[in-house]
Amino acid sequence: MAITGENARKKRRPKTFSPSLAGHCLRYATMEMLGFGRALDEETRDAMSQGSRRHKAFQAELGARFPMAKAEVALKDDVWGVSGRLDVLLETARGPEIIEYKTVGGDIFDVIQSTGPLVSHWAQLQLYLAVSAIEHGLLVVENRARDGRVWYRGRRDPAWEAWLKERIQRVNQAVATRRLPSREISFRCLSCDRWQRCFPTEEARQHAVEEHPAWEPVPPVPPIRYDHVSHEDEPGAEFLA
Numbered sequence: 537m538a539i540t541g542e543n544a545r546k547k548r549r550p551k552t553f554s555p556s557l558a559g560h561c562l563r564y565a566t567m568e569m570l571g572f573g574r575a576l577d578e579e580t581r582d583a584m585s586q587g588s589r590r591h592k593a594f595q596a597e598l599g600a601r602f603p604m605a606k607a608e609v610a611l612k613d614d615v616w617g618v619s620g621r622l623d624v625l626l627e628t629a630r631g632p633e634i635i636e637y638k639t640v641g642g643d644i645f646d647v648i649q650s651t652g653p654l655v656s657h658w659a660q661l662q663l664y665l666a667v668s669a670i671e672h673g674l675l676v677v678e679n680r681a682r683d684g685r686v687w688y689r690g691r692r693d694p695a696w697e698a699w700l701k702e703r704i705q706r707v708n709q710a711v712a713t714r715r716l717p718s719r720e721i722s723f724r725c726l727s728c729d730r731w732q733r734c735f736p737t738e739e740a741r742q743h744a745v746e747e748h749p750a751w752e753p754v755p756p757v758p759p760i761r762y763d764h765v766s767h768e769d770e771p772g773a774e775f776l777a
């Protein structure tokens with residue numbers, strides 16, 4: 537008869553859903569929750585550490601301007617099955633406002649400037665708004681390659697709330713059965729750090745993406761409704777209570 541000691545290896549419990557997964561493909565999110573490894577190259581590691589430094593600098597900058605700003609506010613909700621941290625929570629004259637901060641490379645920054653926020657960034661902000669039931673949010677995107685920052689103001693959006701609920705539910709079902717969802721092939725596969733779980737070779741990945749470059753999740757992504765905030769309108773004293 538086998539005796540199981542206190543230190544016997546237990547089956548690893550899946551992680552809770554992190555808001556940073558909100559705009560990802562279901563297969564990727566499921567892999568993250570099940571603890572699959574990632575293939576991080578030097579460039580990605582460098583971008584991550586640069587992003588982390590800028591993140592802290594941004595939080596310090598806002599903290600200096602607005603003493604009531606709270607950074608790294610923990611957020612956990614058992615009904616949503618979500619846990620994470622808000623970058624900054626700011627009390628303003630309009631009520632509490634969540635600020636989500638992102639850094640991107642120069643090419644992506646140019647795309648964002650001309651076409652608006654990325655789905656992945658907006659999905660994360662919308663998830664924070666939905667879970668915390670806060671009405672107002674700001675997305676701040678900074679260019680890692682050179683100076684440049686854009687701000688987008690948004691409101692809690694019921695269409696996004698429904699989309700996020702459905703997507704998280706699908707991930708949770710996949711995690712519960714430990715079966716990876718089908719691939720959601722798109723241009724994003726080219727920068728995915730778990731692509732080897734989806735394609736046998738880089739050539740196969742390239743070919744699949746050429747055949748199907750657009751990301752077409754189910755259900756379809758709702759429209760991103762935002763107001764662009766000009767540099768002069770960045771949160772200032774006029775917003776504060």
Ligand code: SF4
Pocket residue numbers: 561562563564718719720721722724725728729730731732733734
């Ligand atoms: S390679 Fe593509 S389909 Fe596979 S997990 Fe990454 S984004 Fe999803």
